[in-house]
Amino acid sequence: MRYPLPTLFAVLTFLAPSWAWADWPQFRGPNGNGSIAGNDKLPAELSKKTIAWKAPLPGRGLGSPIIVGDRVVVTAASGPEQNLLQVLCFSKSDGKELWRRSFWATGRTMCHAKTCVAAPTPTSDGKRIFALWSSNDLICLDLEGNLIWMRGLTLDYPNASNSLGMASSPIVVGDTLVAQIENDSESFAAGFDLVTGANKWKIDRPKTANWTTPVVLKSGGELIVALQSSKGVLGVQPATGSEIWNYSKGAATIPSGAVAGDTLYFPSKGLTAMRPGSGGGETKPLWNERAQNPATASPLIIDDKVYIINGTGVLSAANRETGERLWRIRLKGPFSGSPVASGNGHLYIFNEKGIGQVVDLSGEEGKVVSEIELGETIIGTASISGNALYIRSDETLWKFGLPR
Amino acid sequence: MHARILSSCLSALVLAGILGFDSAIAKLPAELKQQIAAIQAVGPEGAGNPAAAIAFKELSASRTDAILPLLRAIESSGPLARNWLRSAVEVIVERELRSQKTLPVDGLRVFLLDTRQAPEARRLAYDLLAKIDPASAKKLIPGFLNDPSTELRRDAVAQLVTKGKSLTEDDKAAAIATYRKALDAARDVDQVKVIATELSETLGQEVDLPRHFGFLVHWQVIGPFDNSGRDGFAAVFPPEKKVDLDAAHAGKGEEQVKWQPLVSTNEYGKIDLNKPLGKLKEVTGYAYSEFVAEQAGPAELRLGCKNAWKIWLNGELMFGRDEYHRGQRIDQYKMSVHLKEGKNVILVKLCQNEMKEKWTVEWEFQLRVCDATGTAILSTGRPATPKAEAATK
Numbered sequence: 001m002r003y004p005l006p007t008l009f010a011v012l013t014f015l016a017p018s019w020a021w022a023d024w025p026q027f028r029g030p031n032g033n034g035s036i037a038g039n040d041k042l043p044a045e046l047s048k049k050t051i052a053w054k055a056p057l058p059g060r061g062l063g064s065p066i067i068v069g070d071r072v073v074v075t076a077a078s079g080p081e082q083n084l085l086q087v088l089c090f091s092k093s094d095g096k097e098l099w100r101r102s103f104w105a106t107g108r109t110m111c112h113a114k115t116c117v118a119a120p121t122p123t124s125d126g127k128r129i130f131a132l133w134s135s136n137d138l139i140c141l142d143l144e145g146n147l148i149w150m151r152g153l154t155l156d157y158p159n160a161s162n163s164l165g166m167a168s169s170p171i172v173v174g175d176t177l178v179a180q181i182e183n184d185s186e187s188f189a190a191g192f193d194l195v196t197g198a199n200k201w202k203i204d205r206p207k208t209a210n211w212t213t214p215v216v217l218k219s220g221g222e223l224i225v226a227l228q229s230s231k232g233v234l235g236v237q238p239a240t241g242s243e244i245w246n247y248s249k250g251a252a253t254i255p256s257g258a259v260a261g262d263t264l265y266f267p268s269k270g271l272t273a274m275r276p277g278s279g280g281g282e283t284k285p286l287w288n289e290r291a292q293n294p295a296t297a298s299p300l301i302i303d304d305k306v307y308i309i310n311g312t313g314v315l316s317a318a319n320r321e322t323g324e325r326l327w328r329i330r331l332k333g334p335f336s337g338s339p340v341a342s343g344n345g346h347l348y349i350f351n352e353k354g355i356g357q358v359v360d361l362s363g364e365e366g367k368v369v370s371e372i373e374l375g376e377t378i379i380g381t382a383s384i385s386g387n388a389l390y391i392r393s394d395e396t397l398w399k400f401g402l403p404r
Numbered sequence: 405m406h407a408r409i410l411s412s413c414l415s416a417l418v419l420a421g422i423l424g425f426d427s428a429i430a431k432l433p434a435e436l437k438q439q440i441a442a443i444q445a446v447g448p449e450g451a452g453n454p455a456a457a458i459a460f461k462e463l464s465a466s467r468t469d470a471i472l473p474l475l476r477a478i479e480s481s482g483p484l485a486r487n488w489l490r491s492a493v494e495v496i497v498e499r500e501l502r503s504q505k506t507l508p509v510d511g512l513r514v515f516l517l518d519t520r521q522a523p524e525a526r527r528l529a530y531d532l533l534a535k536i537d538p539a540s541a542k543k544l545i546p547g548f549l550n551d552p553s554t555e556l557r558r559d560a561v562a563q564l565v566t567k568g569k570s571l572t573e574d575d576k577a578a579a580i581a582t583y584r585k586a587l588d589a590a591r592d593v594d595q596v597k598v599i600a601t602e603l604s605e606t607l608g609q610e611v612d613l614p615r616h617f618g619f620l621v622h623w624q625v626i627g628p629f630d631n632s633g634r635d636g637f638a639a640v641f642p643p644e645k646k647v648d649l650d651a652a653h654a655g656k657g658e659e660q661v662k663w664q665p666l667v668s669t670n671e672y673g674k675i676d677l678n679k680p681l682g683k684l685k686e687v688t689g690y691a692y693s694e695f696v697a698e699q700a701g702p703a704e705l706r707l708g709c710k711n712a713w714k715i716w717l718n719g720e721l722m723f724g725r726d727e728y729h730r731g732q733r734i735d736q737y738k739m740s741v742h743l744k745e746g747k748n749v750i751l752v753k754l755c756q757n758e759m760k761e762k763w764t765v766e767w768e769f770q771l772r773v774c775d776a777t778g779t780a781i782l783s784t785g786r787p788a789t790p791k792a793e794a795a796t797k
Contacts, residue, residue, distance in 0.1 A: 080558070080592055099498060101491055104524055106483040110736055139487075145498075147460050147491045149453035150484055156448050158723070163710070163730035184727040198450035209730065 024067040024383040024390075027121035027169035028338060032215040033258035033265075034300035034381075039342035041387040043402055046348075046356045046372040052388060052401040053095030059086055060394040061118030062336075063169065067092060067385035068124045071143060072399070074392055075131050077117035082109045085117065085133050087141060092386065095399060099145035107135035107154030111165025114336075114379065116394070119167035121213075121381075123177070125194060130177050134166040138179065140197060149197035159186035167211040171225075173238035176200055178225050182210035189214075189227050191241055201241030206231045212256040213298075217264050219244060219276045226264055228257050233266060235276055235283075245276040247283045255294040255338075260301045265320065267294045271308060273323060289323035292316055298338040300347065302361070307347065309335055315347075315359065315366060327365035331357055337381040340389075350378040350391055374398065432473055439463045440477045443488040456488055464495035471496055472511045478525035490528060497532060507536060516544070523553030523777075530556060549589045554777055561590045565599060572606060580607050587616065591778040593734050600671075614789045617734070618772040618780025619673025620693045620750070622787060624649055625666045627681050627689030630656040631755045636688035637712045637726045643690040644716075647751060656687055666691070669790045672734060676768040677754060683765060684756060691752040695773055696784040697743040703781055705750070708736040709769040712755035717741050718748055728757040729764045735778070743773075743781075 028034045043050045059078030066073050070093065076086040085103045090096065109117050111134050122131040128148060129141045136153035154160055162183040170179040177192040182205045190202040205227070212228040216238070224235045224244050228251045235245040250268055251257075257266030263275045263286070270290035276283040295311035306320040313333025317326045332355050339349040339359075347359040347366070354377060358370040376393035383390045388401035442459035446452035463470060474489045474496075481489060497507060515521060516529040534541035545563055548556035564586035571579035580603065587599045596616065603609040614621050629641045642653040655661035668675050677689045697703075705715065705722060710732035714724035722739045756767040773781045 079555075080594055101494055103487045103490065104483070106487075108736075110731060110733055112731060146464060146495065147488060148457050149450065150446075150487055151450055152484055155483060159725055159727075161727075163727060163732070163736065184730065185725055193450075196450055196453050198453070207726075 022067070022386050023069065023124070023126065024065075024385045025126065026066060026123040026171050027064055027213050028256070028258070028298060028381060029340065029384065031259060031301075032171065032213070032256075033260060034298065034339055035302040035341045036384050037343050039384055039387050040344045041402060042342045042344045042346070042384060042389060043387075043400060044344065044346045044358055044360065045370045046358055046389075046400055047370065048372075049403050050400045052399040054396050054398045055090055055095040055097065057088065057392065057395055057397055058100070059084065059118065060116040061392065062116055062380040062394075063118055063121040064381045065383045065390040065392055065397060066122050066124055066129075067383060067390065068126060068129070068143065071098065072390060072397070073122055073124070073129055074397055075118040075120075075122055075133065077105075077109070077133060082111075082117040085131075085135065085137055085139075087122070087129065087131050087139070087145070089143075089145060090397065092388075092399075095397070101141060101145050101147070103137060103139060103150070105133065105135040106137055106152035108161045108163075109135050110163050115165040115167060117165070119165060121169040123170050123172050125172045128194065130170055130172065130194075132170050132179060134162075136160055136166065136181060138170070138192070138197070140194070148195070151192070151197050153181055157181070157186045157188065160188065161185070162209050164209065169213040171214055171216065173216050173223055173225055176238045178214050178238055180205065180210065180212070180214055180227055180229075182206070182208070182229060184209055189236075189241070191238060200239065203236070203241045205229060208253065210253045212251075212253060215257050215259045215264065217259040217276075218262045220279075224276070226257060226259070226266075228266055229253065232268070233257065233264065233274075233283075243280075245280050245283045247274060247276075247285070249285075252294065254296050255298040258299040258301045258306070260320065263320070265299050265301060265306050267299070267308075271299065271306070271318070271323065273306075273320065287323040289318065289325070291325060292318050292323060295335070297335045297349070300339045300341060302341045302347075305361075307339060309333075309339065309349070313351075315339070315349075317361070317366060329359070329366050329368070331359070331368065332371075336379040340382050340384055342384050342387075348382050348384075348389055350374075350380075350382060352377060352379060354378045354393065356382075356391065436463075436466070436470060436473060440474070440489070443492075444477070444481050444485045446482070446484045446488065456485075460488055460492055463492040466492075466496055468496060468500050468505060468508055472508060472515060475515055475525045475529060476521065479520070479522040486522070486524070490525075493528065501535075507532060509533065509536060519552050523551075523555065526553050527555040549585075552777055554591045557589060557777075558592055558595065561586050561592075561595050561599075564589070565595070565602075568599075568602060572602070576607060580609055583607070583609075587611070612789050613671045614668075614673050615782070615786075616780060617673065618774050618782055619668075620695065620771050620773065620783075621668040621670075621673055621675075621790065623666045623668075623675055623691045623693045624663045625675075625677060625680055625689060625691045626653070626661055626663045627677065628656045628659075628661065628684050628687035629653075629689070631686045631688045631757065633686075634712070634726070634728075634755070634757055636686075636755050637714075637724070637753075639688070641688060641690070643692070643751065644753070647692050647749065649692070663692070667790050670770075673770040673772060674768050675752075675770065676766075677756075678765065678767050681767075684767070685760070686756065686758050687767075688753065688755045689767070691754065691769070693750045694783075695743070695748045695750060697745055697748055697781070698784050700745040701743060702776070703741055703743045704774055704776060705739045705741050705771060706735040706737065706774060706778075707739070707752075707769060707771050708732045708734050709754070710766055711769070712757070713769060714753040715739070715771075716751040718744065724753075726755075728755075729759060729766070732766070732768075732770075734770060735772075740776075
């Protein structure tokens with residue numbers, strides 16, 4: 001069954017916090033599932049013609065750009081040990097750098113060469129920017145770049161780090177900033193006050209490395225944060241961290257889950273769907289499909305389908321009510337970033353070699369309709385706002401839009 | 405000659421700066437002092453953030469005359485407050501430069517050359533100067549070769565590396581001298597590796613890297629003790645209660661284990677417990693070394709390790725970490741310590757887990773003693789470095 005666009009729009013609107021529709025305020029968009037409604041005029045062609053602007057970046061980073069109003073914000077880290085943490089704000093319209101702030105890391109900056117210290121995607125509540133780095137430095141700025149608060153989470157919790165690097169992105173849920181600082185040693189998740197940065201809650205988490213990002217779904221009439229880890233998925237109240245429900249059959253620690261309405265699709269023994277109710281306790285899956293096995297890229301949800309990319313670069317579409325695979329096509333991999341899509345019926349993904357690919361989703365099966373070689377390594381995920389697509393490498397931030 | 409004149413001028417500037425700053429501090433408006441104090445009061449778990457945010461807003465609205473007091477305040481600030489102060493400076497600079505205003509160039513130069521100030525703040529001052537007058541800033545770089553700021557020092561070392569490369573073909577002796585000078589000054593591991601490679605492989609020179617870094621390479625080790633289920637990390641085995649190098653203890657499986665010497669010949673000071681004890685799994689080992697400090701004072705123990713570990717200095721636990729096989733590098737963990745004059749004893753606990761993958765074989769660590777800049781502090785009577793084997797990392 002296909003959900004009519006107005007229905008999807010209504011569901012997404014219900015889930016959306018205070019940010020405007022045009023914004024892309026966090027990792028994998030306003031719904032944390034890679035898709036955004038509207039943006040029908042986003043070009044299906046990625047080419048030199050559709051590069052609206054590009055801007056140089058001063059340091060390494062793989063966190064996605066976020067779009068807040070007329071601003072594009074990215075993080076970076078520079079210096080021989082990536083000890084200088086940076087937040088950069090660009091004008092959405094012309095790519096002009098509006099401001100740049102730099103901070104000295106207070107936590108450890110060691111990480112695997114493939115990732116980097118600016119791995120987490122920042123987030124915003126529309127008034128403030130919240131940026132987290134692998135060093136566990138967590139910083140809040142206003143939209144003009146004024147510091148509101150700063151936390152050094154490794155100063156507070158000295159064994160909270162991962163020598164391979166941390167990458168989970170924080171999210172805003174209501175008036176709480178939620179972050180998973182999960183690792184082999186001092187592993188925790190916490191909710192922070194948006195205004196002061198103080199802990200609202202902090203809970204112990206499984207002592208295993210985990211790079212997944214929390215997602216939000218409606219469960220029993222309220223918004224619940226789903227914290228994924230190797231042990232499974234824990235649903236907690238965003239304001240208190242109190243457990244609401246649990247799924248304890250294990251889950252992936254690299255690709256994150258994706259939400260559509262009250263249903264969570266997450267990498268666990270392939271792909272698993274579940275719809276936690278209000279009763280709490282252990283949650284049972286709606287379905288599990290072992291053949292749908294996400295690798296590094298997180299699932300994408302648009303309309304009635306869920307899309308995953310496996311370890312060999314094969315993109316699969318599945319019916320999200322049943323998990324049944326509908327089609328699959330091979331893309332040019334390998335992929336570290338995740339696919340994104342708008343209401344224009346196309347999927348966008350960049351591989352590690354910097355090749356952007358556009359897949360038309362409107363037919364019986366997906367078809368690659370456009371490619372561009374950006375010539376730089378790309379490990380991150382694109383963002384969509386205002387009929388434009390944004391992608392960054394270590395060195396460059398690009399905007400793709402309609403030709404001028 | 406030119407360098408000497410430059411040096412004299414810089415010294416004069418520093419002296420003037422010190423005097424100038426003293427009077428400047430005295431004249432600081434009470435309001436500015438209060439704002440800086442509010443920022444310096446930020447503490448653990450978000451304490452003080454609301455008051456700091458108010459102070460920040462006021463400070464960042466200041467004119468350029470607040471820049472130098474803010475930079476000076478960084479030296480006496482904690483790691484979070486330093487960032488608040490830096491950010492206030494950045495906001496002021498951004499606004500003033502956008503308004504075509506000038507920065508206090510002379511004051512920044514004096515601050516930069518005042519080595520009593522916080523190294524990272526001095527680097528920020530350098531970056532601001534370079535933004536205004538890149539050519540003049542670049543001329544200062546050679547003077548940073550032995551600077552307490554490793555970031556400033558890095559630029560000077562890089563210039564020497566470039567010079568060394570240009571000399572290698574035509575004047576080997578000059579190239580060696582240049583690289584030796586660069587090595588003496590280098591503190592960043594990546595630069596040291598580049599210089600050492602040029603000296604040893606291109607120019608045929610011997611390089612004593614363990615001594616350069618201050619790695620401890622002479623140890624006594626004992627094991628294996630148990631680490632089944634990773635419980636060994638928390639367990640207290642006999643060496644943690646008392647180090648008696650003549651004692652034998654019940655090890656894993658009731659096997660009697662004794663202390664034995666282990667001397668590393670690795671260029672980067674790796675102490676590999678697999679060599680004396682075998683490639684074991686789910687085991688715990690200990691390593692003991694003595695360090696004779698010429699004088700009491702602050703130092704850093706810097707450890708690289710991919711196994712779970714704990715470290716004690718003179719019987720006091722410094723830190724411990726139960727992470728396995730996520731990566732290892734030199735200076736991965738930095739622990740500020742206080743050395744006592746004379747003999748200091750160091751005990752390292754090293755746990756190996758159950759993983760079987762080929763990248764989980766390592767059961768090793770590398771430990772050095774240095775100051776806050778990474779300059780080696782050598783034990784009095786340090787033995788000659790054993791002949792090095794090829795570097796593995």
